[in-house]
Amino acid sequence: MDTTTYKTAVTEAFNSAAASYDRMGVEFFTPMGRRLVERVNPQPGERVLDVGCGRGACLFPAAERVGATGRVLGIDIAEAMVAAAREEAGRQSLSTVDVRVMDGEHPDLPARSFNAVTGSYSVIFFPNAPAALARYADLLDDEGRLGFTSPVFTPDTFPFLPPVFTELIPRELLRNLPPQWQPAELTRRFNSWLSDPADLVRTLADAGFRAADVVDEEVAMVAESGTAWVDWSHTQGMRLLWQHLPERESGDLRDRLIAALDAMRVGDGPLTIQVPVRYVTATVAR
Numbered sequence: 001m002d003t004t005t006y007k008t009a010v011t012e013a014f015n016s017a018a019a020s021y022d023r024m025g026v027e028f029f030t031p032m033g034r035r036l037v038e039r040v041n042p043q044p045g046e047r048v049l050d051v052g053c054g055r056g057a058c059l060f061p062a063a064e065r066v067g068a069t070g071r072v073l074g075i076d077i078a079e080a081m082v083a084a085a086r087e088e089a090g091r092q093s094l095s096t097v098d099v100r101v102m103d104g105e106h107p108d109l110p111a112r113s114f115n116a117v118t119g120s121y122s123v124i125f126f127p128n129a130p131a132a133l134a135r136y137a138d139l140l141d142d143e144g145r146l147g148f149t150s151p152v153f154t155p156d157t158f159p160f161l162p163p164v165f166t167e168l169i170p171r172e173l174l175r176n177l178p179p180q181w182q183p184a185e186l187t188r189r190f191n192s193w194l195s196d197p198a199d200l201v202r203t204l205a206d207a208g209f210r211a212a213d214v215v216d217e218e219v220a221m222v223a224e225s226g227t228a229w230v231d232w233s234h235t236q237g238m239r240l241l242w243q244h245l246p247e248r249e250s251g252d253l254r255d256r257l258i259a260a261l262d263a264m265r266v267g268d269g270p271l272t273i274q275v276p277v278r279y280v281t282a283t284v285a286r
């Protein structure tokens with residue numbers, strides 16, 4: 001798939017997910033974004049760029065930290081995400097937050113205009129993320145910090161899903177996916193520079209960063225119920241699978257997942273799935 005077709009597909013997918021994104025009885029992106037901001041640690045008065053800001057999982061925690069004298073700019077390729085984040089900034093009367101539609105892989109912004117760049121579960125979607133990281137080094141002022149998150153990819157799982165799903169989603173179902181969405185191809189595309197921390201540190205050094213830190217931590221994904229999780233999964237990477245399953249297999253998988261996930265609940269309470277997340281931070285080398 002060429003880059004333009006790929007980016008159009010990503011934009012359409014996130015535009016259609018935006019209305020319900022992270023608002024479907026499953027909590028995941030919000031705690032992950034907050035934790036990333038904690039690790040990057042923006043200070044009062046600083047300027048923060050959040051790349052692939054979505055509805056603002058990093059944007060709003062960053063705005064809290066930089067306070068009234070700081071500035072936070074969120075950019076995203078999906079207009080509907082930008083509109084939702086802008087509306088939230090308006091609802092909170094945050095005049096320090098600006099949100100714009102922009103390709104985060106090629107940000108059209110002045111050099112040295114930020115103290116921190118964040119990107120939670122976003123830079124992983126760029127066709128050439130290492131090249132984008134080098135552009136972020138140029139955008140950062142002296143001592144500027146970069147922080148991003150990615151899934152911890154493990155062999156045998158459908159990419160983007162935590163290991164608990166390996167047994168719940170039979171591998172033969174994955175054969176329904178078109179070639180470009182086969183797990184091996186997704187793994188090659190998303191995983192090539194991320195899976196080995198030593199590769200990541202080297203990539204960051206080549207992009208103009210030092211003091212790279214790669215830490216894997218679990219985020220507690222909390223879903224109201226098995227049904228809530230399955231409905232949510234239709235708005236995430238797993239929609240690729242749902243879209244390509246024949247009706248009967250799709251119905252069977254839905255029932256099986258709901259039963260297995262509901263069995264993890266305590267009474268009528270929510271279910272918690274521990275999801276490994278990779279937090280990467282670094283400082284511009286200058």
Ligand SMILES: C[S@@+](CC[C@H](N)C(=O)[O-])C[C@H]1O[C@@H](n2cnc3c(N)ncnc32)[C@H](O)[C@@H]1O
Pocket residue numbers: 007010011014015022029030033051052053054055056057058075076077078081102103104105119120121122123125126
């Ligand atoms: C999984 S969401 C994460 C959103 C947000 N950072 C969060 O943690 O909730 C990925 C986001 O990256 C955005 N994205 C993907 N490719 C992009 C690109 N080339 N430039 C800017 N944003 C992009 C998507 O539109 C989407 O909003």
